[in-house]
Amino acid sequence: MKTKDTASSKLFIGIDVHKRSWKIHTAIDLFDGSSITTPPNGYVLQKYVERHFKDYQVFCCYESGCCGFSHHRLFESFGWHSLVVNPADVHRPAKAQFQKTDKIDARLLCKELKDGRLKGIYVPDVEREQLRCLFRRRNDLAKEQRKIKTQVKMQLLYLGIEIPKALDKPHWSHKFRN
Known part of the structure; x- marks a missing residue:
């Protein structure tokens, strides 16, 4: 008798979005992943995910700000589950409040998303x-x-x-x- 894996693997992506570059942190169900820097382009991120995490169910999030909602719409068009979150809603440990870097922000977003503690804001059409x-x-x-x-x-x-x-x-x- 052959067994079939029915649970789909999940990939969680926290993105610290900026005009010139994105800091991205990835994690899967079993372990915490790595941080990378990419150009500010959703298609570059999509290629990275397709190359390294093929057949994963993708969940991503970024903080609302100057970049608007176009990235959210693009991620949704890829078939990903995307959240735009209020920066004030991201729980920051005391240490992270004083040490603020893009890498730390991306890691926190990824961790909070993976733990299911983030709530997205309303994204208008x-x-x-x-x-x-x-x-x-x-x-x-x-x-x-x-x-x-x-x-x-x-x-x-x-x-x-x-x-x-x-x-x-x-x-x-x-x-x-x-």
Whole structure:
């Protein structure tokens, strides 16, 4: 009688994502793996996993930040289980709070993922994310415009130029600009 292995091997990947490079730590069910540095490209990571961990069920995670959710979507398209986590939710031992490196961060993410202690944040769909970015940018520009108008009014006050009460409003009319 032949026996068949029914349990699939699992690979856990913790990624410390940055603009110029990624620090990656891997682990499997039985032992803690190694840390490597790769270019910031999901396809490079996919090739590494296919070469070294063929037929493994892949679980990966990275901390949310400036890189957004595009990597998460790419990992999901590979058929991997991906999480984007809040950096504040990653448990850090006292020693790791004072010794903070990319390698330590990747190892902590991998360990927490393997132990099942990480909870992912909400990842919006592409359209919702684009609208969110557009609204945030508009709000930033409106704040910047108000700041500049205040600075101009302060400069006028400094120079002794009075603004008539009828024109001293947040909205600048054509009459005020002229």
